[in-house]
Amino acid sequence: MKYIFGPVFSRRLGLSLGVDLVPYKVCSMDCLYCEVGATTEKTLKRAEYVPIEGVKSELEEYLSFKPEIDFITFSGYGEPTLYSRLGELVSYLKSEHPEYQLALLTNASLLHRDNVLEEILPIDVVLPSLDAGREETFKKLNRPAEGLSLKNILEGIEKLMERKKGKVWIETLFVKGINDSEEEVEKIGEIIKRLNPDRWQLNTVVRPPAFGVEGLSFEELNRIKEQVEFPRTEIIAHKKGKEVNLPFKELKEEILSLVSRRPCPVEEIADALGISTDEVMKAVEELKSEGKVQEVLFGGEPYVKGICG
Ligand code: SF4
Missing domain, CATH: 1.10.10.10 (Winged helix-like DNA-binding domain superfamily/Winged helix DNA-binding domain)
Incomplete structure:
Protein backbone atom coordinates (compact mmCIF):
# COMPACT_ATOMS: atom_id res chain seq x y z
CA MET A 1 0.00 0.00 0.00
CA LYS A 2 1.44 3.39 -0.99
CA TYR A 3 -1.13 5.85 0.25
CA ILE A 4 -2.75 4.24 3.26
CA PHE A 5 -0.95 3.01 6.35
CA GLY A 6 -1.70 1.30 9.61
CA PRO A 7 -4.06 1.02 11.28
CA VAL A 8 -1.92 2.64 13.93
CA PHE A 9 -2.78 3.33 17.50
CA SER A 10 -2.88 7.07 17.88
CA ARG A 11 -2.86 8.75 21.25
CA ARG A 12 -5.75 10.95 20.21
CA LEU A 13 -7.88 8.86 17.89
CA GLY A 14 -7.57 5.26 19.01
CA LEU A 15 -7.16 2.82 16.13
CA SER A 16 -6.78 4.90 13.02
CA LEU A 17 -6.20 4.09 9.36
CA GLY A 18 -3.88 6.74 7.94
CA VAL A 19 -4.31 8.23 4.49
CA ASP A 20 -1.27 10.02 3.16
CA LEU A 21 -1.99 12.60 0.49
CA VAL A 22 1.34 14.37 0.06
CA PRO A 23 4.76 12.84 -0.55
CA TYR A 24 7.79 13.09 1.75
CA LYS A 25 8.18 15.90 2.73
CA VAL A 26 5.77 18.43 1.34
CA CYS A 27 4.42 20.83 3.96
CA SER A 28 3.47 24.45 4.46
CA MET A 29 5.62 24.54 7.58
CA ASP A 30 8.94 23.18 8.82
CA CYS A 31 8.31 22.75 12.54
CA LEU A 32 11.30 22.28 14.80
CA TYR A 33 9.59 19.35 16.51
CA CYS A 34 8.34 17.54 13.40
CA GLU A 35 8.55 13.78 13.87
CA VAL A 36 8.52 13.09 10.13
CA GLY A 37 11.70 15.05 9.38
CA ALA A 38 12.77 18.37 7.87
CA THR A 39 10.49 19.77 5.17
CA THR A 40 12.08 19.52 1.73
CA GLU A 41 9.33 21.30 -0.19
CA LYS A 42 7.84 24.16 1.80
CA THR A 43 4.80 25.36 -0.10
CA LEU A 44 1.28 26.77 0.07
CA LYS A 45 0.45 25.40 -3.37
CA ARG A 46 -2.36 22.86 -3.58
CA ALA A 47 -1.93 20.08 -6.12
CA GLU A 48 -2.90 16.47 -6.80
CA TYR A 49 0.37 15.27 -5.28
CA VAL A 50 -0.75 11.62 -5.51
CA PRO A 51 -3.32 10.16 -7.95
CA ILE A 52 -6.79 10.11 -6.42
CA GLU A 53 -7.65 6.87 -8.23
CA GLY A 54 -4.69 5.17 -6.52
CA VAL A 55 -5.83 6.38 -3.10
CA LYS A 56 -9.42 5.28 -3.72
CA SER A 57 -8.44 1.85 -4.95
CA GLU A 58 -6.26 1.21 -1.87
CA LEU A 59 -9.10 2.36 0.39
CA GLU A 60 -11.56 0.11 -1.44
CA GLU A 61 -9.26 -2.87 -1.09
CA TYR A 62 -8.63 -2.31 2.60
CA LEU A 63 -12.19 -1.39 3.57
CA SER A 64 -13.59 -4.42 1.75
CA PHE A 65 -12.37 -6.45 4.78
CA LYS A 66 -14.65 -4.31 6.98
CA PRO A 67 -11.90 -3.58 9.52
CA GLU A 68 -12.85 -2.46 13.00
CA ILE A 69 -11.20 0.92 13.23
CA ASP A 70 -12.08 4.11 15.07
CA PHE A 71 -11.17 6.60 12.34
CA ILE A 72 -9.91 7.05 8.80
CA THR A 73 -7.44 9.87 9.25
CA PHE A 74 -5.91 12.25 6.74
CA SER A 75 -2.40 12.71 8.07
CA GLY A 76 1.02 11.31 7.20
CA TYR A 77 4.11 12.89 5.71
CA GLY A 78 3.03 16.53 5.42
CA GLU A 79 0.00 18.85 5.39
CA PRO A 80 -3.07 17.02 3.98
CA THR A 81 -5.01 20.16 2.99
CA LEU A 82 -2.35 20.82 0.35
CA TYR A 83 -3.96 17.97 -1.58
CA SER A 84 -6.19 19.63 -4.14
CA ARG A 85 -8.65 16.71 -4.34
CA LEU A 86 -9.18 16.33 -0.60
CA GLY A 87 -12.80 17.47 -0.88
CA GLU A 88 -13.59 14.77 -3.46
CA LEU A 89 -12.04 12.13 -1.25
CA VAL A 90 -14.05 13.28 1.76
CA SER A 91 -17.30 13.16 -0.28
CA TYR A 92 -16.42 9.74 -1.65
CA LEU A 93 -15.77 8.26 1.82
CA LYS A 94 -18.89 9.88 3.27
CA SER A 95 -21.09 8.46 0.51
CA GLU A 96 -19.46 5.03 -0.01
CA HIS A 97 -18.33 4.25 3.54
CA PRO A 98 -20.51 6.28 5.90
CA GLU A 99 -19.94 3.74 8.69
CA TYR A 100 -16.44 5.11 9.23
CA GLN A 101 -15.66 8.36 11.03
CA LEU A 102 -13.19 10.70 9.36
CA ALA A 103 -10.48 12.76 11.05
CA LEU A 104 -8.07 15.39 9.74
CA LEU A 105 -4.75 16.31 11.34
CA THR A 106 -3.92 19.76 10.01
CA ASN A 107 -1.56 22.61 10.75
CA ALA A 108 -4.49 24.93 9.87
CA SER A 109 -2.47 26.85 7.31
CA LEU A 110 -5.13 26.80 4.57
CA LEU A 111 -8.34 26.87 6.61
CA HIS A 112 -8.75 30.63 6.10
CA ARG A 113 -9.40 29.89 2.40
CA ASP A 114 -13.14 29.40 1.96
CA ASN A 115 -12.80 26.64 -0.65
CA VAL A 116 -10.55 24.56 1.62
CA LEU A 117 -12.80 25.08 4.62
CA GLU A 118 -15.82 24.01 2.59
CA GLU A 119 -14.09 20.74 1.63
CA ILE A 120 -13.33 19.71 5.19
CA LEU A 121 -16.63 20.61 6.89
CA PRO A 122 -18.10 17.07 6.57
CA ILE A 123 -15.11 15.60 8.48
CA ASP A 124 -16.17 14.28 11.89
CA VAL A 125 -13.16 15.46 13.88
CA VAL A 126 -10.79 18.19 12.72
CA LEU A 127 -7.61 18.52 14.78
CA PRO A 128 -5.89 21.81 13.99
CA SER A 129 -2.57 22.73 15.55
CA LEU A 130 -1.98 26.02 17.30
CA ASP A 131 1.44 26.26 18.95
CA ALA A 132 1.96 29.98 19.44
CA GLY A 133 0.26 33.04 20.83
CA ARG A 134 2.55 35.52 19.12
CA GLU A 135 3.70 35.92 15.55
CA GLU A 136 7.41 35.75 16.45
CA THR A 137 6.98 32.45 18.32
CA PHE A 138 5.00 31.03 15.39
CA LYS A 139 7.83 31.94 12.99
CA LYS A 140 10.50 30.51 15.28
CA LEU A 141 8.74 27.23 16.06
CA ASN A 142 6.61 26.41 13.03
CA ARG A 143 8.82 28.10 10.40
CA PRO A 144 5.99 28.66 7.89
CA ALA A 145 6.15 29.07 4.13
CA GLU A 146 6.55 32.66 2.99
CA GLY A 147 3.31 34.59 3.21
CA LEU A 148 1.80 32.44 5.95
CA SER A 149 1.19 34.15 9.30
CA LEU A 150 -0.28 33.29 12.69
CA LYS A 151 -3.08 35.70 11.73
CA ASN A 152 -4.00 33.33 8.85
CA ILE A 153 -4.01 30.33 11.21
CA LEU A 154 -6.28 32.09 13.70
CA GLU A 155 -8.62 33.31 10.98
CA GLY A 156 -8.89 29.74 9.65
CA ILE A 157 -9.66 28.17 13.03
CA GLU A 158 -12.16 30.94 13.82
CA LYS A 159 -14.02 30.27 10.56
CA LEU A 160 -13.94 26.55 11.28
CA MET A 161 -15.43 27.10 14.74
CA GLU A 162 -18.23 29.21 13.25
CA ARG A 163 -19.16 26.71 10.55
CA LYS A 164 -18.17 23.32 11.93
CA LYS A 165 -20.52 20.35 11.73
CA GLY A 166 -18.31 17.90 13.61
CA LYS A 167 -15.87 18.31 16.50
CA VAL A 168 -12.77 20.49 16.67
CA TRP A 169 -9.92 19.44 18.92
CA ILE A 170 -7.09 21.97 18.96
CA GLU A 171 -3.63 20.64 19.74
CA THR A 172 -0.84 22.74 21.19
CA LEU A 173 2.58 21.16 21.21
CA PHE A 174 4.88 22.65 23.81
CA VAL A 175 8.63 22.83 23.29
CA LYS A 176 11.01 23.66 26.10
CA GLY A 177 12.28 27.23 25.98
CA ILE A 178 10.23 28.21 22.92
CA ASN A 179 6.50 28.38 23.64
CA ASP A 180 6.33 27.43 27.32
CA SER A 181 6.98 30.79 29.01
CA GLU A 182 4.24 32.14 31.28
CA GLU A 183 3.68 35.03 28.91
CA GLU A 184 3.33 32.81 25.83
CA VAL A 185 1.05 30.38 27.67
CA GLU A 186 -1.10 33.34 28.75
CA LYS A 187 -1.49 34.45 25.13
CA ILE A 188 -2.22 30.92 23.88
CA GLY A 189 -4.73 30.47 26.70
CA GLU A 190 -6.57 33.68 25.76
CA ILE A 191 -6.85 32.47 22.17
CA ILE A 192 -8.07 29.02 23.22
CA LYS A 193 -10.75 30.50 25.45
CA ARG A 194 -11.89 32.77 22.65
CA LEU A 195 -11.97 29.94 20.06
CA ASN A 196 -13.66 27.59 22.56
CA PRO A 197 -12.87 24.23 20.87
CA ASP A 198 -14.51 20.94 21.86
CA ARG A 199 -11.16 19.88 23.31
CA TRP A 200 -7.80 21.51 23.89
CA GLN A 201 -5.07 18.88 23.78
CA LEU A 202 -1.65 19.53 25.27
CA ASN A 203 1.19 17.68 23.67
CA THR A 204 4.96 17.80 23.76
CA VAL A 205 7.98 16.30 22.02
CA VAL A 206 7.69 12.54 22.60
CA ARG A 207 9.42 11.23 19.47
CA PRO A 208 12.74 12.10 17.86
CA PRO A 209 12.24 15.61 16.41
CA ALA A 210 13.52 16.96 13.08
CA PHE A 211 15.69 19.47 14.94
CA GLY A 212 17.25 19.21 18.40
CA VAL A 213 14.42 20.45 20.62
CA GLU A 214 13.19 19.11 23.94
CA GLY A 215 9.79 18.39 25.37
CA LEU A 216 8.19 19.18 28.72
CA SER A 217 7.51 16.83 31.58
CA PHE A 218 3.99 15.78 32.54
CA GLU A 219 4.22 18.12 35.55
CA GLU A 220 5.12 21.06 33.32
CA LEU A 221 2.19 20.33 31.01
CA ASN A 222 -0.05 20.09 34.03
CA ARG A 223 1.18 23.49 35.23
CA ILE A 224 0.11 24.94 31.84
CA LYS A 225 -3.26 23.26 32.15
CA GLU A 226 -3.72 24.81 35.60
CA GLN A 227 -2.52 28.23 34.44
CA VAL A 228 -5.00 28.42 31.54
CA GLU A 229 -7.98 26.78 33.25
CA PHE A 230 -9.82 25.92 30.05
CA PRO A 231 -12.45 23.32 31.05
CA ARG A 232 -11.98 20.82 28.21
CA THR A 233 -8.20 20.48 28.39
CA GLU A 234 -6.47 17.14 28.22
CA ILE A 235 -2.86 16.12 28.34
CA ILE A 236 -2.35 13.54 25.67
CA ALA A 237 -0.93 10.36 27.17
CA HIS A 238 0.15 7.04 25.73
CA LYS A 239 -2.59 4.41 25.71
CA LYS A 240 -2.59 0.75 24.75
CA GLY A 241 -3.83 -0.26 21.32
CA LYS A 242 -6.35 -2.86 20.23
CA GLU A 243 -5.59 -6.13 18.50
CA VAL A 244 -5.67 -6.19 14.69
CA ASN A 245 -5.19 -9.28 12.58
S1 SF4 B 1 3.02 20.98 10.12
FE1 SF4 B 1 3.13 18.87 10.79
S2 SF4 B 1 4.08 17.76 9.07
FE2 SF4 B 1 4.42 19.96 8.71
S3 SF4 B 1 6.46 20.33 9.58
FE3 SF4 B 1 4.93 20.81 11.18
S4 SF4 B 1 4.74 18.91 12.36
FE4 SF4 B 1 5.73 18.36 10.42
Missing part, protein backbone atom coordinates in the same frame (compact mmCIF):
# COMPACT_ATOMS: atom_id res chain seq x y z
CA LEU A 246 -2.44 -8.71 10.05
CA PRO A 247 -1.16 -11.34 7.61
CA PHE A 248 2.44 -12.00 8.60
CA LYS A 249 3.81 -11.58 5.08
CA GLU A 250 2.75 -7.94 5.08
CA LEU A 251 4.30 -7.22 8.43
CA LYS A 252 7.59 -5.73 7.20
CA GLU A 253 5.80 -3.51 4.74
CA GLU A 254 3.38 -2.31 7.43
CA ILE A 255 6.16 -1.57 9.89
CA LEU A 256 8.13 0.34 7.27
CA SER A 257 5.05 2.30 6.31
CA LEU A 258 4.40 3.14 9.95
CA VAL A 259 7.92 4.17 11.03
CA SER A 260 8.51 6.20 7.87
CA ARG A 261 5.76 8.51 9.03
CA ARG A 262 6.70 8.66 12.68
CA PRO A 263 9.42 6.95 14.72
CA CYS A 264 8.00 4.37 17.14
CA PRO A 265 9.32 2.21 19.98
CA VAL A 266 9.04 -1.54 19.29
CA GLU A 267 6.35 -1.93 21.96
CA GLU A 268 4.19 0.69 20.32
CA ILE A 269 4.48 -0.99 16.92
CA ALA A 270 3.50 -4.28 18.54
CA ASP A 271 0.52 -2.60 20.23
CA ALA A 272 -0.61 -0.93 17.03
CA LEU A 273 -0.41 -4.08 14.95
CA GLY A 274 -1.63 -6.47 17.62
CA ILE A 275 1.42 -8.75 17.48
CA SER A 276 4.24 -9.70 19.83
CA THR A 277 7.39 -7.62 20.27
CA ASP A 278 9.42 -10.68 19.14
CA GLU A 279 7.66 -10.65 15.77
CA VAL A 280 8.26 -6.92 15.45
CA MET A 281 11.96 -7.31 16.35
CA LYS A 282 12.43 -10.01 13.73
CA ALA A 283 10.95 -7.81 11.01
CA VAL A 284 12.85 -4.74 12.22
CA GLU A 285 16.18 -6.60 12.13
CA GLU A 286 15.55 -7.55 8.51
CA LEU A 287 14.53 -4.02 7.60
CA LYS A 288 17.71 -2.76 9.28
CA SER A 289 19.90 -5.10 7.28
CA GLU A 290 18.17 -3.90 4.11
CA GLY A 291 19.02 -0.30 5.09
CA LYS A 292 15.35 0.71 5.29
CA VAL A 293 15.11 1.56 8.97
CA GLN A 294 17.44 2.64 11.73
CA GLU A 295 17.32 2.71 15.49
CA VAL A 296 17.61 6.15 17.12
CA LEU A 297 17.72 7.10 20.79
CA PHE A 298 15.35 9.72 22.14
CA GLY A 299 15.02 10.47 25.86
CA GLY A 300 17.17 7.38 26.49
CA GLU A 301 14.62 5.13 24.71
CA PRO A 302 15.22 3.33 21.39
CA TYR A 303 12.87 4.21 18.50
CA VAL A 304 12.64 2.60 15.08
CA LYS A 305 12.76 5.25 12.35
CA GLY A 306 12.34 4.90 8.60
CA ILE A 307 15.18 6.01 6.35
CA CYS A 308 13.32 8.22 3.88
CA GLY A 309 14.69 9.10 0.50
Whole structure:
Protein backbone atom coordinates (compact mmCIF):
# COMPACT_ATOMS: atom_id res chain seq x y z
CA MET A 1 0.00 0.00 0.00
CA LYS A 2 1.44 3.39 -0.99
CA TYR A 3 -1.13 5.85 0.25
CA ILE A 4 -2.75 4.24 3.26
CA PHE A 5 -0.95 3.01 6.35
CA GLY A 6 -1.70 1.30 9.61
CA PRO A 7 -4.06 1.02 11.28
CA VAL A 8 -1.92 2.64 13.93
CA PHE A 9 -2.78 3.33 17.50
CA SER A 10 -2.88 7.07 17.88
CA ARG A 11 -2.86 8.75 21.25
CA ARG A 12 -5.75 10.95 20.21
CA LEU A 13 -7.88 8.86 17.89
CA GLY A 14 -7.57 5.26 19.01
CA LEU A 15 -7.16 2.82 16.13
CA SER A 16 -6.78 4.90 13.02
CA LEU A 17 -6.20 4.09 9.36
CA GLY A 18 -3.88 6.74 7.94
CA VAL A 19 -4.31 8.23 4.49
CA ASP A 20 -1.27 10.02 3.16
CA LEU A 21 -1.99 12.60 0.49
CA VAL A 22 1.34 14.37 0.06
CA PRO A 23 4.76 12.84 -0.55
CA TYR A 24 7.79 13.09 1.75
CA LYS A 25 8.18 15.90 2.73
CA VAL A 26 5.77 18.43 1.34
CA CYS A 27 4.42 20.83 3.96
CA SER A 28 3.47 24.45 4.46
CA MET A 29 5.62 24.54 7.58
CA ASP A 30 8.94 23.18 8.82
CA CYS A 31 8.31 22.75 12.54
CA LEU A 32 11.30 22.28 14.80
CA TYR A 33 9.59 19.35 16.51
CA CYS A 34 8.34 17.54 13.40
CA GLU A 35 8.55 13.78 13.87
CA VAL A 36 8.52 13.09 10.13
CA GLY A 37 11.70 15.05 9.38
CA ALA A 38 12.77 18.37 7.87
CA THR A 39 10.49 19.77 5.17
CA THR A 40 12.08 19.52 1.73
CA GLU A 41 9.33 21.30 -0.19
CA LYS A 42 7.84 24.16 1.80
CA THR A 43 4.80 25.36 -0.10
CA LEU A 44 1.28 26.77 0.07
CA LYS A 45 0.45 25.40 -3.37
CA ARG A 46 -2.36 22.86 -3.58
CA ALA A 47 -1.93 20.08 -6.12
CA GLU A 48 -2.90 16.47 -6.80
CA TYR A 49 0.37 15.27 -5.28
CA VAL A 50 -0.75 11.62 -5.51
CA PRO A 51 -3.32 10.16 -7.95
CA ILE A 52 -6.79 10.11 -6.42
CA GLU A 53 -7.65 6.87 -8.23
CA GLY A 54 -4.69 5.17 -6.52
CA VAL A 55 -5.83 6.38 -3.10
CA LYS A 56 -9.42 5.28 -3.72
CA SER A 57 -8.44 1.85 -4.95
CA GLU A 58 -6.26 1.21 -1.87
CA LEU A 59 -9.10 2.36 0.39
CA GLU A 60 -11.56 0.11 -1.44
CA GLU A 61 -9.26 -2.87 -1.09
CA TYR A 62 -8.63 -2.31 2.60
CA LEU A 63 -12.19 -1.39 3.57
CA SER A 64 -13.59 -4.42 1.75
CA PHE A 65 -12.37 -6.45 4.78
CA LYS A 66 -14.65 -4.31 6.98
CA PRO A 67 -11.90 -3.58 9.52
CA GLU A 68 -12.85 -2.46 13.00
CA ILE A 69 -11.20 0.92 13.23
CA ASP A 70 -12.08 4.11 15.07
CA PHE A 71 -11.17 6.60 12.34
CA ILE A 72 -9.91 7.05 8.80
CA THR A 73 -7.44 9.87 9.25
CA PHE A 74 -5.91 12.25 6.74
CA SER A 75 -2.40 12.71 8.07
CA GLY A 76 1.02 11.31 7.20
CA TYR A 77 4.11 12.89 5.71
CA GLY A 78 3.03 16.53 5.42
CA GLU A 79 0.00 18.85 5.39
CA PRO A 80 -3.07 17.02 3.98
CA THR A 81 -5.01 20.16 2.99
CA LEU A 82 -2.35 20.82 0.35
CA TYR A 83 -3.96 17.97 -1.58
CA SER A 84 -6.19 19.63 -4.14
CA ARG A 85 -8.65 16.71 -4.34
CA LEU A 86 -9.18 16.33 -0.60
CA GLY A 87 -12.80 17.47 -0.88
CA GLU A 88 -13.59 14.77 -3.46
CA LEU A 89 -12.04 12.13 -1.25
CA VAL A 90 -14.05 13.28 1.76
CA SER A 91 -17.30 13.16 -0.28
CA TYR A 92 -16.42 9.74 -1.65
CA LEU A 93 -15.77 8.26 1.82
CA LYS A 94 -18.89 9.88 3.27
CA SER A 95 -21.09 8.46 0.51
CA GLU A 96 -19.46 5.03 -0.01
CA HIS A 97 -18.33 4.25 3.54
CA PRO A 98 -20.51 6.28 5.90
CA GLU A 99 -19.94 3.74 8.69
CA TYR A 100 -16.44 5.11 9.23
CA GLN A 101 -15.66 8.36 11.03
CA LEU A 102 -13.19 10.70 9.36
CA ALA A 103 -10.48 12.76 11.05
CA LEU A 104 -8.07 15.39 9.74
CA LEU A 105 -4.75 16.31 11.34
CA THR A 106 -3.92 19.76 10.01
CA ASN A 107 -1.56 22.61 10.75
CA ALA A 108 -4.49 24.93 9.87
CA SER A 109 -2.47 26.85 7.31
CA LEU A 110 -5.13 26.80 4.57
CA LEU A 111 -8.34 26.87 6.61
CA HIS A 112 -8.75 30.63 6.10
CA ARG A 113 -9.40 29.89 2.40
CA ASP A 114 -13.14 29.40 1.96
CA ASN A 115 -12.80 26.64 -0.65
CA VAL A 116 -10.55 24.56 1.62
CA LEU A 117 -12.80 25.08 4.62
CA GLU A 118 -15.82 24.01 2.59
CA GLU A 119 -14.09 20.74 1.63
CA ILE A 120 -13.33 19.71 5.19
CA LEU A 121 -16.63 20.61 6.89
CA PRO A 122 -18.10 17.07 6.57
CA ILE A 123 -15.11 15.60 8.48
CA ASP A 124 -16.17 14.28 11.89
CA VAL A 125 -13.16 15.46 13.88
CA VAL A 126 -10.79 18.19 12.72
CA LEU A 127 -7.61 18.52 14.78
CA PRO A 128 -5.89 21.81 13.99
CA SER A 129 -2.57 22.73 15.55
CA LEU A 130 -1.98 26.02 17.30
CA ASP A 131 1.44 26.26 18.95
CA ALA A 132 1.96 29.98 19.44
CA GLY A 133 0.26 33.04 20.83
CA ARG A 134 2.55 35.52 19.12
CA GLU A 135 3.70 35.92 15.55
CA GLU A 136 7.41 35.75 16.45
CA THR A 137 6.98 32.45 18.32
CA PHE A 138 5.00 31.03 15.39
CA LYS A 139 7.83 31.94 12.99
CA LYS A 140 10.50 30.51 15.28
CA LEU A 141 8.74 27.23 16.06
CA ASN A 142 6.61 26.41 13.03
CA ARG A 143 8.82 28.10 10.40
CA PRO A 144 5.99 28.66 7.89
CA ALA A 145 6.15 29.07 4.13
CA GLU A 146 6.55 32.66 2.99
CA GLY A 147 3.31 34.59 3.21
CA LEU A 148 1.80 32.44 5.95
CA SER A 149 1.19 34.15 9.30
CA LEU A 150 -0.28 33.29 12.69
CA LYS A 151 -3.08 35.70 11.73
CA ASN A 152 -4.00 33.33 8.85
CA ILE A 153 -4.01 30.33 11.21
CA LEU A 154 -6.28 32.09 13.70
CA GLU A 155 -8.62 33.31 10.98
CA GLY A 156 -8.89 29.74 9.65
CA ILE A 157 -9.66 28.17 13.03
CA GLU A 158 -12.16 30.94 13.82
CA LYS A 159 -14.02 30.27 10.56
CA LEU A 160 -13.94 26.55 11.28
CA MET A 161 -15.43 27.10 14.74
CA GLU A 162 -18.23 29.21 13.25
CA ARG A 163 -19.16 26.71 10.55
CA LYS A 164 -18.17 23.32 11.93
CA LYS A 165 -20.52 20.35 11.73
CA GLY A 166 -18.31 17.90 13.61
CA LYS A 167 -15.87 18.31 16.50
CA VAL A 168 -12.77 20.49 16.67
CA TRP A 169 -9.92 19.44 18.92
CA ILE A 170 -7.09 21.97 18.96
CA GLU A 171 -3.63 20.64 19.74
CA THR A 172 -0.84 22.74 21.19
CA LEU A 173 2.58 21.16 21.21
CA PHE A 174 4.88 22.65 23.81
CA VAL A 175 8.63 22.83 23.29
CA LYS A 176 11.01 23.66 26.10
CA GLY A 177 12.28 27.23 25.98
CA ILE A 178 10.23 28.21 22.92
CA ASN A 179 6.50 28.38 23.64
CA ASP A 180 6.33 27.43 27.32
CA SER A 181 6.98 30.79 29.01
CA GLU A 182 4.24 32.14 31.28
CA GLU A 183 3.68 35.03 28.91
CA GLU A 184 3.33 32.81 25.83
CA VAL A 185 1.05 30.38 27.67
CA GLU A 186 -1.10 33.34 28.75
CA LYS A 187 -1.49 34.45 25.13
CA ILE A 188 -2.22 30.92 23.88
CA GLY A 189 -4.73 30.47 26.70
CA GLU A 190 -6.57 33.68 25.76
CA ILE A 191 -6.85 32.47 22.17
CA ILE A 192 -8.07 29.02 23.22
CA LYS A 193 -10.75 30.50 25.45
CA ARG A 194 -11.89 32.77 22.65
CA LEU A 195 -11.97 29.94 20.06
CA ASN A 196 -13.66 27.59 22.56
CA PRO A 197 -12.87 24.23 20.87
CA ASP A 198 -14.51 20.94 21.86
CA ARG A 199 -11.16 19.88 23.31
CA TRP A 200 -7.80 21.51 23.89
CA GLN A 201 -5.07 18.88 23.78
CA LEU A 202 -1.65 19.53 25.27
CA ASN A 203 1.19 17.68 23.67
CA THR A 204 4.96 17.80 23.76
CA VAL A 205 7.98 16.30 22.02
CA VAL A 206 7.69 12.54 22.60
CA ARG A 207 9.42 11.23 19.47
CA PRO A 208 12.74 12.10 17.86
CA PRO A 209 12.24 15.61 16.41
CA ALA A 210 13.52 16.96 13.08
CA PHE A 211 15.69 19.47 14.94
CA GLY A 212 17.25 19.21 18.40
CA VAL A 213 14.42 20.45 20.62
CA GLU A 214 13.19 19.11 23.94
CA GLY A 215 9.79 18.39 25.37
CA LEU A 216 8.19 19.18 28.72
CA SER A 217 7.51 16.83 31.58
CA PHE A 218 3.99 15.78 32.54
CA GLU A 219 4.22 18.12 35.55
CA GLU A 220 5.12 21.06 33.32
CA LEU A 221 2.19 20.33 31.01
CA ASN A 222 -0.05 20.09 34.03
CA ARG A 223 1.18 23.49 35.23
CA ILE A 224 0.11 24.94 31.84
CA LYS A 225 -3.26 23.26 32.15
CA GLU A 226 -3.72 24.81 35.60
CA GLN A 227 -2.52 28.23 34.44
CA VAL A 228 -5.00 28.42 31.54
CA GLU A 229 -7.98 26.78 33.25
CA PHE A 230 -9.82 25.92 30.05
CA PRO A 231 -12.45 23.32 31.05
CA ARG A 232 -11.98 20.82 28.21
CA THR A 233 -8.20 20.48 28.39
CA GLU A 234 -6.47 17.14 28.22
CA ILE A 235 -2.86 16.12 28.34
CA ILE A 236 -2.35 13.54 25.67
CA ALA A 237 -0.93 10.36 27.17
CA HIS A 238 0.15 7.04 25.73
CA LYS A 239 -2.59 4.41 25.71
CA LYS A 240 -2.59 0.75 24.75
CA GLY A 241 -3.83 -0.26 21.32
CA LYS A 242 -6.35 -2.86 20.23
CA GLU A 243 -5.59 -6.13 18.50
CA VAL A 244 -5.67 -6.19 14.69
CA ASN A 245 -5.19 -9.28 12.58
CA LEU A 246 -2.44 -8.71 10.05
CA PRO A 247 -1.16 -11.34 7.61
CA PHE A 248 2.44 -12.00 8.60
CA LYS A 249 3.81 -11.58 5.08
CA GLU A 250 2.75 -7.94 5.08
CA LEU A 251 4.30 -7.22 8.43
CA LYS A 252 7.59 -5.73 7.20
CA GLU A 253 5.80 -3.51 4.74
CA GLU A 254 3.38 -2.31 7.43
CA ILE A 255 6.16 -1.57 9.89
CA LEU A 256 8.13 0.34 7.27
CA SER A 257 5.05 2.30 6.31
CA LEU A 258 4.40 3.14 9.95
CA VAL A 259 7.92 4.17 11.03
CA SER A 260 8.51 6.20 7.87
CA ARG A 261 5.76 8.51 9.03
CA ARG A 262 6.70 8.66 12.68
CA PRO A 263 9.42 6.95 14.72
CA CYS A 264 8.00 4.37 17.14
CA PRO A 265 9.32 2.21 19.98
CA VAL A 266 9.04 -1.54 19.29
CA GLU A 267 6.35 -1.93 21.96
CA GLU A 268 4.19 0.69 20.32
CA ILE A 269 4.48 -0.99 16.92
CA ALA A 270 3.50 -4.28 18.54
CA ASP A 271 0.52 -2.60 20.23
CA ALA A 272 -0.61 -0.93 17.03
CA LEU A 273 -0.41 -4.08 14.95
CA GLY A 274 -1.63 -6.47 17.62
CA ILE A 275 1.42 -8.75 17.48
CA SER A 276 4.24 -9.70 19.83
CA THR A 277 7.39 -7.62 20.27
CA ASP A 278 9.42 -10.68 19.14
CA GLU A 279 7.66 -10.65 15.77
CA VAL A 280 8.26 -6.92 15.45
CA MET A 281 11.96 -7.31 16.35
CA LYS A 282 12.43 -10.01 13.73
CA ALA A 283 10.95 -7.81 11.01
CA VAL A 284 12.85 -4.74 12.22
CA GLU A 285 16.18 -6.60 12.13
CA GLU A 286 15.55 -7.55 8.51
CA LEU A 287 14.53 -4.02 7.60
CA LYS A 288 17.71 -2.76 9.28
CA SER A 289 19.90 -5.10 7.28
CA GLU A 290 18.17 -3.90 4.11
CA GLY A 291 19.02 -0.30 5.09
CA LYS A 292 15.35 0.71 5.29
CA VAL A 293 15.11 1.56 8.97
CA GLN A 294 17.44 2.64 11.73
CA GLU A 295 17.32 2.71 15.49
CA VAL A 296 17.61 6.15 17.12
CA LEU A 297 17.72 7.10 20.79
CA PHE A 298 15.35 9.72 22.14
CA GLY A 299 15.02 10.47 25.86
CA GLY A 300 17.17 7.38 26.49
CA GLU A 301 14.62 5.13 24.71
CA PRO A 302 15.22 3.33 21.39
CA TYR A 303 12.87 4.21 18.50
CA VAL A 304 12.64 2.60 15.08
CA LYS A 305 12.76 5.25 12.35
CA GLY A 306 12.34 4.90 8.60
CA ILE A 307 15.18 6.01 6.35
CA CYS A 308 13.32 8.22 3.88
CA GLY A 309 14.69 9.10 0.50
S1 SF4 B 1 4.74 18.91 12.36
FE1 SF4 B 1 3.13 18.87 10.79
S2 SF4 B 1 3.02 20.98 10.12
FE2 SF4 B 1 4.93 20.81 11.18
S3 SF4 B 1 6.46 20.33 9.58
FE3 SF4 B 1 5.73 18.36 10.42
S4 SF4 B 1 4.08 17.76 9.07
FE4 SF4 B 1 4.42 19.96 8.71
